[in-house]
Amino acid sequence: MRKLRQSLFILIACVSLSSCATLFGGKVTEYQKTRPAPGEPQRELRIGALVADVLLFWPSLAVDFATGAIYKPKAATTK
Structure with a gap:
């Protein structure tokens, strides 16, 4: 017993403490949360977070994709 x-405790800890992009990626912007409209370019993935999720705990990919944290934030445009 x-x-x-x-x-069970270890499993719950792994699930709650995984998702590299969600934990270490910073604040998720509106750009990351919003799906691109038809004809707009696709959002870029954070490759490091993707690889870390796959190697450490692959179910955490669902959390990162659901929150949008797996996508790179939009680059600031300079004028």
């Missing part, structure tokens, strides 16, 4: 409880 104790081993089951420890395993």
Whole structure:
């Protein structure tokens, strides 16, 4: 019983503490949350966060894609 409880705790901790882009990517902007309209360029992925999610805990990809944190923020335009 104790081993089951420890395993469950570890599983819950992994799920809640995963999602590299969500935890370490900073604030998610409106640009990252909004899907591009037809004809607009696709958003770029954060490759480092994608690789980290795949290697560490692949179900966390769902969290990063759902929050939009896996996408790079829009670059500031300078005039």
